[in-house]
Structure formats: structure tokens, C-alpha cells
Amino acid sequence: MTAFDYRQGELHAEEVALSAIARQYGTPCYVYSRQAIESAWKAWDNALRDVPHMVCFAVKANSNLAVLNLLARLGAGFDIVSGGELERVLAAGGDPSRVVFSGLGKTADEMHRALEVGIHCFNVESAPELERLQQVAAELGVQAPVSLRVNPDVDAGTHPYISTGLKENKFGIDIVSAPAVYRRAADLPNIRVVGVDCHIGSQLTDDAPFIDALQRLLALIDQLAADGIRVEHLDLGGGLGVTYRDEQPPAPGDYLRKVSDMVAGRNLTLLFEPGRSIVANAGVLLTRVNLLKPTEHKNFAIIDAAMNDLIRPALYSAWMGIDAVRPRSDDAALDWDIVGPVCETGDFLGKDRRLALAEGDLLAVRSAGAYGFVMSSNYNTRGRAAEVMVDGGTTHLVRRRETVSELFAGESLLPEA
Numbered sequence: 001m002t003a004f005d006y007r008q009g010e011l012h013a014e015e016v017a018l019s020a021i022a023r024q025y026g027t028p029c030y031v032y033s034r035q036a037i038e039s040a041w042k043a044w045d046n047a048l049r050d051v052p053h054m055v056c057f058a059v060k061a062n063s064n065l066a067v068l069n070l071l072a073r074l075g076a077g078f079d080i081v082s083g084g085e086l087e088r089v090l091a092a093g094g095d096p097s098r099v100v101f102s103g104l105g106k107t108a109d110e111m112h113r114a115l116e117v118g119i120h121c122f123n124v125e126s127a128p129e130l131e132r133l134q135q136v137a138a139e140l141g142v143q144a145p146v147s148l149r150v151n152p153d154v155d156a157g158t159h160p161y162i163s164t165g166l167k168e169n170k171f172g173i174d175i176v177s178a179p180a181v182y183r184r185a186a187d188l189p190n191i192r193v194v195g196v197d198c199h200i201g202s203q204l205t206d207d208a209p210f211i212d213a214l215q216r217l218l219a220l221i222d223q224l225a226a227d228g229i230r231v232e233h234l235d236l237g238g239g240l241g242v243t244y245r246d247e248q249p250p251a252p253g254d255y256l257r258k259v260s261d262m263v264a265g266r267n268l269t270l271l272f273e274p275g276r277s278i279v280a281n282a283g284v285l286l287t288r289v290n291l292l293k294p295t296e297h298k299n300f301a302i303i304d305a306a307m308n309d310l311i312r313p314a315l316y317s318a319w320m321g322i323d324a325v326r327p328r329s330d331d332a333a334l335d336w337d338i339v340g341p342v343c344e345t346g347d348f349l350g351k352d353r354r355l356a357l358a359e360g361d362l363l364a365v366r367s368a369g370a371y372g373f374v375m376s377s378n379y380n381t382r383g384r385a386a387e388v389m390v391d392g393g394t395t396h397l398v399r400r401r402e403t404v405s406e407l408f409a410g411e412s413l414l415p416e417a
């Protein structure tokens with residue numbers, strides 16, 4: 001039984017009927033399952049129990065404070081990419097000494113704050129960033145723990161917008177230049193080299209590119225050791241894919257066993273930065289059919305969620321499952337484009353979905369726990385959706401729906417005349 005299953009003809013989140021959530025909190029609404037997040041987390045953590053490790057949840061995938069707090073209670077570390085994400089982790093009770101800071105455009109202020117709270121490591125993405133960090137650490141009179149994000153030039157074989165490990169991508173330091181940058185880092189007085197890092201892309205459904213990257217990183221670690229530079233940890237980033245439709249990504253346990261075997265005997269702590277594989281299938285976007293608009297060419301089901309709520313289909317042509325919360329008899333099924341009310345042709349959540357629909361029906365967009373709410377916007381002056389966490393038979397509103405007045409509260413009119 002998964003966290004989102006049909007019981008008595010109706011889709012539930014754990015023990016709660018989604019229609020009850022729609023009634024109480026309205027739609028559109030993100031619904032997360034505590035149990036699903038916890039079990040996905042444990043699949044990672046348990047698989048690594050025999051090796052020194054730290055699993056740093058990629059906050060960008062879902063940064064709701066309740067989600068972060070749940071993970072912090074389980075002992076998670078966090079991978080952040082901005083000062084904003086750092087503040088979220090702290091507000092959620094996360095341990096700063098278990099935080100890694102990724103991202104290629106860290107500002108001096110962000111570095112300052114991260115040093116002040118004592119994060120585990122900066123994943124430095126360029127030589128100029130290293131110099132900047134040296135300067136900020138010197139001003140504070142501390143040493144900054146550093147790992148270089150190396151670009152191993154492997155093809156992750158995923159969507160071009162989320163593939164990051166090729167030479168032509170903007171991320172990381174190419175593996176050929178890395179030894180020189182490490183030597184520079186080792187010479188800087190306020191930098192302490194602690195690790196090697198990479199992240200090659202997202203939604204990988206095959207572990208071969210990870211293994212390829214790992215081999216290249218291990219060769220680099222050996223080369224560094226020969227130069228007298230010893231690293232304590234190896235961070236393989238995130239990127240493990242999930243099933244949206246029929247993809248068959250490796251189970252975390254299988255992937256992690258291969259990695260652990262390859263680093264055995266090396267005295268390295270393993271770090272990972274999974275996002276999607278912890279939360280994607282722990283959430284749905286609950287939405288209601290507002291109007292049905294059958295035409296000669298196409299049938300449109302106009303729902304109350306839109307691309308501003310969930311942009312993955314519009315941005316990456318991502319396919320996300322869409323199911324009726326209370327399925328009707330298939331006799332009346334038609335092919336529907338499931339579209340939002342936003343004034344863009346790209347505003348669809350699914351195309352040609354065979355469903356039996358009536359106005360007012362509830363739909364669940366599946367696998368929406370990762371890169372869902374976090375990528376939402378206020379386009380068309382639409383308030384962002386509510387977020388609800390289900391725990392067994394209980395629901396918690398973990399972010400209330402935005403009101404229209406909040407949307408322009410920071411704006412002002414020009415002075416008169």
C-alpha cells in the first residue's frame with residue numbers, strides 16, 4: 001500500500017480522503033504524506049548505515065518548513081543553494097553543521113552568514129568564488145571548509161535543462177582544471193579543503209552515469225593525495241530519478257550499495273544531496289475541474305490549478321500522472337487536455353488524458369511533492385496554493401493559501417501629480 005491509494009472508490013492520502021481535504025482547505029492545494037517522506041528518507045539512510053555518511057536533502061525540491069522539520073527530526077542534513085534556504089533550514093530546526101552550500105553565485109553576504117552559523121561545507125563552483133570565500137573567511141578570522149564541485153563531463157542522459165555535468169554546462173570546475181584549483185585552495189590561509197563534490201543532473205533513471213562520475217572523482221582523489229591534499233568526504237550530489245509514468249530508476253538501496261562498494265577501504269565519508277527521490281512521490285496537487293469545454297478539435301478540462309502552481313509540464317514538457325479523486329464509470333471517458341486558466345497556451349498540466357469528468361470533480365496531479373510548490377509563482381496575480389501535510393488520519397495546514405491583498409502588499413502608487 002502506498003501513501004496515495006484508493007479506498008472505497010476514493011483516492012486517499014494515508015487515511016484521509018482527498019475530498020475531505022478539498023472541503024476543509026480548498027483547492028488548488030498541495031497534499032504531502034508524512035509517512036511517504038519518512039519512508040523515502042529511510043530508504044537512503046538505511047542503505048548507508050554501514051558506511052560513514054550524511055544525506056543532505058536538497059532543499060530546493062521542497063522547502064516547506066514542516067517538510068524540512070520532519071527531515072531534521074530524522075537526522076537529515078541539508079543541501080542549500082541560497083541564504084534564503086539557509087534561513088529556512090535554521091527556522092525548521094535543521095543542524096547547520098550538517099549543511100552543505102551548493103550553487104555557483106554565492107554572494108559575500110551569504111558566505112558570511114553561512115560561516116557565522118558554522119555550516120559543514122561550501123561546494124565551491126569556480127576559482128573566483130574560492131578567492132571571494134577566502135576574503136570573507138579572513139574578515140571573520142575563520143577557516144572555511146571547502147569542497148570543489150567538479151564537473152566530470154559525463155552525460156546524465158536526462159532533459160537538457162536539468163543535465164548539469166557536461167563541459168558546456170555552467171556548473172562546477174572542469175575535472176582537468178580541478179587539481180590546480182585544489183592546490184590554490186590548499187595554499188589559502190582561510191580555506192580548509194574537506195571534500196570533492198559533483199552533481200551531474202536530475203531525474204536519472206540509470207545509475208551508469210553516477211558510477212562513471214564516481215570513477216572519475218576517485219581518480220581525482222588519488223591524484224590529489226599524490227599532491228599531498230587529502231579529502232575527508234566525497235559528495236555525489238543528488239539526481240536519482242523517480243517514477244512519474246513508467247520510468248524504472250534504480251532503487252536507492254541498489255545504487256548506494258554499488259557506490260559504497262566502490263569506496264570501501266578509502267576512509268571517506270559519503271555525502272549525497274537527494275531532493276526529488278525523497279519527496280516527489282510523497283505529494284500530489286489537488287485541483288478541481290472548474291469548467292468543461294469540449295470543442296470540435298479538442299476537449300479541454302479547465303481546472304483551478306495552473307502553470308503558476310505547477311510549472312513542470314510547461315517548462316520541461318514533463319508528464320505527470322493525473323487521476324480522478326472519485327473515478328466515474330469509464331463509459332463516459334473522453335480524451336481531455338487538462339488546462340489552467342492562465343493566458344498562455346503552455347498552461348497545461350496534462351494532454352490527451354482519458355478520463356470521465358464532470359464539472360466540480362476533483363483531480364490529483366501525482367508526483368508533485370518535488371519541484372512543485374517551490375517553483376510556483378504569482379503570474380496572473382494568482383495567490384499560491386495551500387500546503388497540507390497528512391499524518392495518518394490527521395491533517396495539518398503547513399502553509400496557508402496566499403490572499404490577493406498579500407500579493408500587492410509590497411507595492412506602492414506614484415505620488416500624486
Ligand code: LLP
Nearest residue numbers: 058102199202203238239273274275276371
Ligand atoms: N544538488 C545540486 C547541486 C542540485 O543542483 C540539485 C538539483 C540537487 C542536488 C537535487 O537533485 P534531485 O535529487 O532533486 O534530482 N526543477 C527541475 C529539477 C531541477 C534540479 C536542479 N538541481 C524539475 O522539476 O525537474
